Amino acid sequence: MSQAVRGGGLAAARWLARLAVLAAAGVLAVLVVALGSGGLLVVVYGLLGLVVCAVGGWWFLAYRGVVRIAGAAVAVAAPVAVLILFTVDGLWLMALLLALCWAATLACAKAALRRSRPWRPRRPRRVPAVSRPRHPVIIMNPKSGGGKVGRFGLVERAEALGARVVLLDPSAPADVTALARTAVAQGADLLGVAGGDGTQALVAAVAADHDLPFLVVSAGTRNHFALDLGLDRADPARCLDALTDGEELRVDLGTVAGRAFVNTVSFGVYADVVQRPEYRDAKAGTALGLLPDLLIGEGVRRLDGHADGTVLAAQQALLISNNPYGPADALGAGGHRPRLDSGTLGVVGIRVESAAQAAALAVRGAQSSGLSVLTARRVEVTSELPEIPVAVDGEALRMPTPVVVTLRPRALRVLLPRDRSPVTAPAPRVDWRRLLRLAWGRTP
Template structure:
């Protein structure tokens, strides 16, 4: 992807044109308005609102850390503090007669952020890249789709995917939940039988295994989002609410090329997790009681003797003693990826995204809550190669570490090496799919200023 900045002078308006420039100006005016209200109209009350809001955020973060990192009375106290802090701030605003002013400032600041991010998104050339990368694709004659009837709570049956795929000329291989099989071998058998397209109705983990076979034989690949989250489908712009719409690609499709990640020789389409999350998902009880298992394990993993620390070489950068690492096939737009809500603006950038977390105590948890991605506890990087190693306090299992590949719990010998194969996977997508929403770029005030005062281009 090209540079965000132009060399010298004002940045020409592109993409969103005049609308982006006007939104940028509205955002800057809203910032000025907020400052005026705080300094002039409100006076000392403005300082009270800002200070109490900041203190409430810090105290809430400290309480949340105690709740996650400890058991017993300290955990109970943490829960009380985390809940009481925002409640106390609201009570303070109400008693002091500041709630209306605080609400007004909050609305103004929200409008500022909304206008600023919308302006940056409208002027971002990534908005049109996805459509330009797609090329016309011939209709497959011997498509083979592998479907997991249990995936996503039974979406295959609920949406009639078998019948709909067969009506479009595809052969369906339905997995038997009672007899686990190697889906990669099923895909290779389909290729040997003459398949000219491979597809999967299932989650990201199954998608990755079959996608690797498609890359191996240079065949197009069809994504049918019948899993629980299906991040790959989300970032391709597919309709996860109705997976049957992806089958339209069999009769009226186009092809896009995307990257395919590899972790120690195993393909992944979304993320590879190391550390706290990977340790939790290894536990047998996790599938039936996710929240309870995580809360039970967190104290040992965060501050106890069972906590694993990770070292990694991310390109030329060395990370040490990380509690968690997340390596993604292309970078996510924000650290929200750790919560499962992030988006990848591109799937063909040719690099891995890396998020590292190291929070050793309540103070660092508060710093992370206040400063976000600028906190020393969070590292955001990109690289073509990532090497991860680990040494536990007891030395047990030092030769291998837990790894969660596209949500699947595995163990791999160290060092675990993650790489990316640029534009290796040919994905067949429906031509009339809804355009994928490009996430708002990071809030860059300097870029916003250049956009607000940019010159209008004289020619196309």
């Protein structure tokens, strides 16, 4: 990057930082000027509505019967009541102005911080001299993703590119790991999977053990691993382009009690829910039926996590990811991991035992005592029970305690098409001190 371009980006960042500070000052000015006409009430009503909504949500999740119905009513009624109060007291225009100013503040602040320190995704380390595989073997699950293998003609496309396809039989569950090992024994020089994250992980472990390239075909339902590799989840056939025009990247491979995972390992409430046979056919109904017992009832079980030197005591749930998710995506819901080669695990601990803690979590977010977000190289999960439920890439398992989660840094060679989407820059945290220095101070 030339000095002129770098300087121009820094100048734009300074002006955006100044706009953010001015917009924040505008929020304070509106509140101060409007103190006598209800400006403070806008903030009070807004915070009160958020707290009441969180309390209603907790009642809905943690109780049954009348309390659950009341919780649902409260959660829905709280924001409606806030809007009504704004209208009755003539505060809606002020509330709208404050909301717009605050939205502008956050937008300008994040843009300024992003421009002041341009984010360049650190692609995993490349392996030189990538040659086209001569004997690729791809395992395909025809049921995965609602039948994407058939809809996108993946079998025909892969065979036309010279790959041998092993098509799983939905009526006869197969040992995917054994199939991959057999393929290696028969001379495969590449292993691939068209399926979900769970199937991807099983075959990826075999590829890593034999130091073979691994091909990801995004034919699953969510395919978080494919997303974070920049692959097209809407058209899995494009993933097969790597067979003829690909580049090889090194990424980390997670392990839990010796079993590989590519996305997340869950302990606690979620792992308990997915163990139930009825969960697959009725996810929402099964979860709502079990949560009261798992959160505050007879089924309550607490877990202790030891993440390097940090102790997470008596957690209701632990979510551990193969590399951390971005700050706004800590729970891994619809988010992404900006890197897959950092050599660290993302760790999220959740402990919410009352309506008051639920309200604190809603208001304070990651700053509340109910949510812990950190990174580690090794996590050990312990419990009073000799065996606990574990969800590995969404698959329900049971493992003896203690359960150890680690990473195999850069153990997996992933073959990817050169023509793929860039990794999205993570949204930066708003650091006000840095923003003020950027606006009117000296920036290195």
